[in-house]
Amino acid sequence: MKLYGHPFSNAARRVQMLCEECSIPYTYQVVNLMEGEQYKPEFLALNPNGKVPVIDDDGFVVWESQAIMRYLADKHKAKTWYPVDPRARAHVDAWLDWNQTRLGPEAAKIMFNTHFAGDKGNPAAIEDAKKWLLKILPMMDGELKQRKYLCGDQPTVADIAAATNLAYLEMCQYDLGTYPAVTKWFGGMKARPSFTKTIPK
Numbered sequence: 001m002k003l004y005g006h007p008f009s010n011a012a013r014r015v016q017m018l019c020e021e022c023s024i025p026y027t028y029q030v031v032n033l034m035e036g037e038q039y040k041p042e043f044l045a046l047n048p049n050g051k052v053p054v055i056d057d058d059g060f061v062v063w064e065s066q067a068i069m070r071y072l073a074d075k076h077k078a079k080t081w082y083p084v085d086p087r088a089r090a091h092v093d094a095w096l097d098w099n100q101t102r103l104g105p106e107a108a109k110i111m112f113n114t115h116f117a118g119d120k121g122n123p124a125a126i127e128d129a130k131k132w133l134l135k136i137l138p139m140m141d142g143e144l145k146q147r148k149y150l151c152g153d154q155p156t157v158a159d160i161a162a163a164t165n166l167a168y169l170e171m172c173q174y175d176l177g178t179y180p181a182v183t184k185w186f187g188g189m190k191a192r193p194s195f196t197k198t199i200p201k
């Protein structure tokens with residue numbers, strides 16, 4: 001299986017983390033986002049959105065990081081990472097959707113305007129994202145006070161996905177100190193070999 005990504009892509013990182021956690025064999029193909037390689041016809045043929053990650057699993061191509069994680073977990077029967085029981089799965093899906101629609105966009109906005117945009121970074125966009133995080137993170141903290149991981153006693157793909165977004169916030173020196181349960185949970189996720197192995201260099 002070939003994973004197309006970029007070391008600074010949190011979306012590609014979550015797929016790579018799952019592969020590491022589940023010992024799923026993969027080769028990593030760096031797509032040079034800085035050079036616009038994602039818009040070359042050969043890459044657009046894989047993902048017409050011009051974004052990483054994408055996987056090519058023996059000719060079967062999937063894009064969108066969380067769709068890829070679901071596919072890989074199902075294919076490799078990683079049932080603790082992505083449960084098969086409909087009710088347990090529904091909770092993991094809820095946190096995955098929350099990650100894509102609530103936490104992810106704000107983390108990406110802060111990361112983009114702090115690091116990727118260079119001197120075109122927009123401080124107002126960062127402030128706007130921080131306002132949203134003031135609504136999002138207290139909820140996450142409240143939930144993590146009740147459980148070790150987002151969906152129970154074991155980490156799932158939802159924990160991996162959310163951790164990669166919090167990693168973006170950390171790279172922007174965002175202070176999680178007012179959220180003790182999030183801080184504790186994130187500390188646990190950061191200690192996992194799958195996280196340390198995928199730290200962008």
Ligand SMILES: N[C@@H](CCC(=O)N[C@@H](CS)C(=O)NCC(=O)O)C(=O)O
Binds near residue numbers: 008050051065
């Ligand atoms: N929702 C997508 C987001 C993918 C995404 O935004 N990828 C970024 C890197 S994190 C990218 O490839 N950006 C290149 C570009 O937009 O030109 C996913 O989860 O896979």
